[in-house]
Amino acid sequence: MTEKISQAVIRRLPKYYKYIIEQEKKGVDKISSSQMSRDMGLNASQIRRDFNYFGGFGQQGYGYSVQKLKSEISKILGLNRTYNVIVIGAGKIGQALIGYENFLNEGFSVVGVFDNSSKVVGNVIEGKKVLAMEEIGKFLKNNTVDIGIICTPKDYAQQTADYLVSHGIKGIWNYAPVDVSVRKGVCVENIHLSESLHVLSYQMSLEE
Amino acid sequence: MTEKISQAVIRRLPKYYKYIIEQEKKGVDKISSSQMSRDMGLNASQIRRDFNYFGGFGQQGYGYSVQKLKSEISKILGLNRTYNVIVIGAGKIGQALIGYENFLNEGFSVVGVFDNSSKVVGNVIEGKKVLAMEEIGKFLKNNTVDIGIICTPKDYAQQTADYLVSHGIKGIWNYAPVDVSVRKGVCVENIHLSESLHVLSYQMSLEE
DNA sequence: TAGATTGTTAATCGATTAACAATC
DNA sequence: TAGATTGTTAATCGATTAACAATC
Numbered sequence: 001m002t003e004k005i006s007q008a009v010i011r012r013l014p015k016y017y018k019y020i021i022e023q024e025k026k027g028v029d030k031i032s033s034s035q036m037s038r039d040m041g042l043n044a045s046q047i048r049r050d051f052n053y054f055g056g057f058g059q060q061g062y063g064y065s066v067q068k069l070k071s072e073i074s075k076i077l078g079l080n081r082t083y084n085v086i087v088i089g090a091g092k093i094g095q096a097l098i099g100y101e102n103f104l105n106e107g108f109s110v111v112g113v114f115d116n117s118s119k120v121v122g123n124v125i126e127g128k129k130v131l132a133m134e135e136i137g138k139f140l141k142n143n144t145v146d147i148g149i150i151c152t153p154k155d156y157a158q159q160t161a162d163y164l165v166s167h168g169i170k171g172i173w174n175y176a177p178v179d180v181s182v183r184k185g186v187c188v189e190n191i192h193l194s195e196s197l198h199v200l201s202y203q204m205s206l207e208e
Numbered sequence: 209m210t211e212k213i214s215q216a217v218i219r220r221l222p223k224y225y226k227y228i229i230e231q232e233k234k235g236v237d238k239i240s241s242s243q244m245s246r247d248m249g250l251n252a253s254q255i256r257r258d259f260n261y262f263g264g265f266g267q268q269g270y271g272y273s274v275q276k277l278k279s280e281i282s283k284i285l286g287l288n289r290t291y292n293v294i295v296i297g298a299g300k301i302g303q304a305l306i307g308y309e310n311f312l313n314e315g316f317s318v319v320g321v322f323d324n325s326s327k328v329v330g331n332v333i334e335g336k337k338v339l340a341m342e343e344i345g346k347f348l349k350n351n352t353v354d355i356g357i358i359c360t361p362k363d364y365a366q367q368t369a370d371y372l373v374s375h376g377i378k379g380i381w382n383y384a385p386v387d388v389s390v391r392k393g394v395c396v397e398n399i400h401l402s403e404s405l406h407v408l409s410y411q412m413s414l415e416e
Numbered sequence: 417t418a419g420a421t422t423g424t425t426a427a428t429c430g431a432t433t434a435a436c437a438a439t440c
Numbered sequence: 441t442a443g444a445t446t447g448t449t450a451a452t453c454g455a456t457t458a459a460c461a462a463t464c
């Protein structure tokens with residue numbers, strides 16, 4: 001599998017995964033690319049080609065086993081393990097993410113919550129006690145943490161990322177409205193909620 | 209301007225907008241595509257071509273006026289007006305969005321908040337009183353509302369969208385973890401936070 | 417076997433980029 | 441004017457899709 005897999009393909013994988021989970025819940029145990037095509041609004045060739053970048057896990061004349069698809073895509077996405085996660089910044093967005101049950105379902109476990117404000121430190125959110133920022137270093141020494149979710153104000157985002165990375169964190173999920181950059185070998189996803197709001201207003205302005 | 213503008217171009221516009229706002233804040237009043245290219249990590253030709261889909265607003269030999277770029281892109285994105293917004297579902301995510309100051313900056317005004325739970329109805333969140341779900345109909349009759357932000361549990365998302373659309377709402381920003389569909393003429397942006405988390409775990413699994 | 421559907425190649429389509437003429 | 445930088449075309453690159461052979 002030396003072939004380079006494009007970002008476009010990768011961004012479709014979570015959609016396939018979600019769809020497969022739904023099918024599984026419905027009790028479906030076999031699915032064809034043409035059925036997926038109709039349900040998901042993607043081209044059937046594209047679906048088959050996407051799967052085949054990873055080796056192809058269908059059966060000619062039959063289709064795809066939902067079980068097999070689920071386990072293969074889940075493996076590709078790295079969802080066949082658990083991730084320990086900390087949340088930095090227990091403001092509104094931080095709190096929302098701590099409680100986002102969907103993450104917990106899927107192997108992401110919030111093991112620590114940190115905040116700067118003495119108003120928040122000590123509070124319990126979704127069963128997690130908020131610790132003071134100064135304790136992060138110690139916490140990271142004593143616990144294995146895979147991912148840091150940055151929910152700080154934007155002026156603290158980069159320094160928070162730097163700090164986490166220097167303490168061995170390998171993944172950053174950043175909700176501060178500014179891109180953070182990290183060294184090679186560390187992964188980051190920058191979330192900009194306003195971008196999609198602007199796309200929405202763009203589209204609305206076309207309708208008039 | 210009959211030429212079709214691709215989704216790829218449109219998704220870059222908010223990034224340009226954000227960048228321009230930053231430059232303006234720094235007091236920069238002129239910018240070249242090559243400088244933007246370096247700062248944003250995009251190809252300079254692409255930047256110029258993107259702007260030229262909308263008519264081109266630079267000056268040869270000089271570059272782009274930050275003021276002009278800002279006002280043009282803002283106009284294209286439909287940000288030269290105010291949007292009245294309601295939030296349906298005052299759970300954690302709903303609350304986070306109500307308080308997301310960045311929206312308010314940019315002409316999005318939360319005029320109503322609704323929830324089903326009697327535990328929440330009557331509470332005041334960020335200065336907004338939470339109303340009961342039953343009041344939406346009346347509210348929409350008496351107020352102009354442009355956008356509905358859906359923060360309900362996923363099983364209520366589609367019916368909420370249908371209801372809002374039937375009462376004249378033209379834009380839906382959906383945070384429930386399920387795609388909602390709407391009739392032609394109505395705009396929707398479905399947000400799936402977990403997708404980017406899965407892309408993150410995918411990337412992390414490549415690093416091992 | 418006949419029918420169905422994948423896997424995979426080749427063709428098409430669309431997006432990105434290089435190049436340079438236009439022009440401030 | 442000389443220098444700089446846009447606007448725009450043409451070339452390149454990459455992603456999507458059609459088509460069909462492979463095969464269950």
